[in-house]
Structures are given as structure tokens and as C-alpha cells.
Amino acid sequence: MNPMSYSSNKSSNRDDRLMLALIFIPCFVLLLALALLGQLVGVHWQSWLPGAEQKSSIFSGVHAAVYTFMSHII
Secondary structure (H helix, E strand, C coil), rough: CHHHEEEHHHHHHHHHHHHHHHHHHHHHHHHHHHHHHHHHCCHHHCCCCCCCCCCCCCHHHHHHHHHHHHHHHH
């Protein structure tokens, strides 16, 4: 096994994780703020977020919505 191919693959994996975090975290914060606003106002916020329709908690609903949203942009 060539050590160069191993190190370049390792760097690519780290770059992918960084890119995933740079997309996931801002989307999670934005959708969490939207869900919290909807919760405070008393609106059924699960229908606003794709993938969150059957979730009971805010965090699980936002988590599902972020992954649904990310599957469309990546």
C-alpha cells in the first residue's frame, strides 16, 4: 500500500467532515430559531420543516429537517 494514497485519503475525509459541519451547524441554528419562534407563537412549526412532521421534540425535528435540507443541496 502506498503511504501517499493513504494520507491524501485521510485529508479528503477531514475536508468532507469540515464541509459537513460548516453546512450543518448554520442550518441547524437557523431552523432551530425558526422552530423556537413557532413554538413561542403557538404555531404548528413541524409543517414548516421538511422531515420534521412526525417528530415530537424540537431538537429531533430540527435535526431531521437539517438532514432533509442537506440532502437537497449536497
